[in-house]
Amino acid sequence: xxxxxxxxxxxxxxxxxxxxxxxxxxxxxxxxxxxxxxxxxxxxxxxxxxxxxxxxxxxxxxxxxxxxxxxxxxxxxxxxxxxxxxxxxxxxxxxxxxxxxxxxxxxxxxxxxxxxxxxxxxxxxxxxxxxxxxxxxxxxxxxxxxxxxxxxxxxxxxxxxxxxxxxxxxxxxxxxxxxxxxxxxxxxxxxxxxxxxxxxxxxx
Numbered sequence: 001x002x003x004x005x006x007x008x009x010x011x012x013x014x015x016x017x018x019x020x021x022x023x024x025x026x027x028x029x030x031x032x033x034x035x036x037x038x039x040x041x042x043x044x045x046x047x048x049x050x051x052x053x054x055x056x057x058x059x060x061x062x063x064x065x066x067x068x069x070x071x072x073x074x075x076x077x078x079x080x081x082x083x084x085x086x087x088x089x090x091x092x093x094x095x096x097x098x099x100x101x102x103x104x105x106x107x108x109x110x111x112x113x114x115x116x117x118x119x120x121x122x123x124x125x126x127x128x129x130x131x132x133x134x135x136x137x138x139x140x141x142x143x144x145x146x147x148x149x150x151x152x153x154x155x156x157x158x159x160x161x162x163x164x165x166x167x168x169x170x171x172x173x174x175x176x177x178x179x180x181x182x183x184x185x186x187x188x189x190x191x192x193x194x195x196x197x198x199x200x201x202x203x204x
Contacts, residue, residue, distance in 0.1 A: 001126070001204040006035040006119045006165060007140065008194040010062045012076070014111050033189035034061030035119045037165040056083045058151075059168060060119035060133050062109060065097035078105040078117065080131050080147050105133050105147035114192075118143055123204045127153055167191050 010033045039057030059081040067073040083100035109115065118134040130150050134143035169189045 001123045001201050002198045003123060003201050004037055004121045004165065005197040006037060006060070006121075006195070007117070007197070008035060008167070009114050009116050009190075009192040010034065011114045011190040012062055012064050012111055013188040013190070031065075031189060032061045032063040033169040033191055034059050034063075034167070035117065035165075035194075036060075036168040037119070037121050039164050039166075039168070057165075058082055058119075058121055058129075058131055059100075060117060060131075061168070062115060062117070063097060064111065076109045076111060078107065078109050078115070078133065078135070078146065079103065080105065080119075080133055080149055082131070082149075082151050102131070102149040102151065103133070103147040105135075107135060107146050114190075116140060116193075123201050124150070126204060129153055165196065167194055 012031060012033060036057050036059045039059075060078070061081060062076070062078050064074060064076050067075050079101050080103040081100040082102050116136040116139070118136065118140075120130075120132040120134070122130045122132065124130055128150060130148060132145060133147040134145050136143050169191065
């Protein structure tokens with residue numbers, strides 16, 4: 001069993017929204033750029049979450065989204081997510097930017113700004129992992145922990161022992177249906193200096 005550390009610089013540029021959004025919709029417009037581990041697409045009659053939201057697995061993402069209950073109030077956050085690789089077709093809840101959110105990281109995050117982030121996945125036992133988020137302002141010489149959560153690995157719809165790791169993003173995020181038209185937003189998402197570190201944890 002390995003401890004994994006994913007690192008990179010992420011940025012979301014200012015977005016263009018083509019319309020206001022319904023306060024009653026369960027679909028919430030959002031775009032994102034982040035780091036993902038143990039991701040795996042769904043099968044067996046279900047559809048991958050990535051077709052409706054932003055993927056599965058353990059995710060640390062910089063995210064721009066519409067605040068629930070508002071039509072034009074937007075926020076930017078860094079969050080730790082654990083998202084299922086399977087959901088029933090037409091599961092609107094999986095389209096929400098809050099789906100799978102385990103921790104909203106401390107700190108203030110803005111558009112048009114680079115953030116150096118680090119995502120550690122640490123096995124505590126055969127059945128449990130700790131997910132930790134860090135940021136750095138000095139080229140990675142030092143890191144400040146901004147979020148942490150512990151998660152069971154018994155839910156194999158989220159965690160896959162053979163799952164992949166890498167970068168996950170979307171600059172076009174479809175929102176909800178209004179009549180025959182999908183409402184959408186666009187933004188440019190960037191990543192740089194992506195790195196992967198891993199270390200064997202004895203006895204697990």
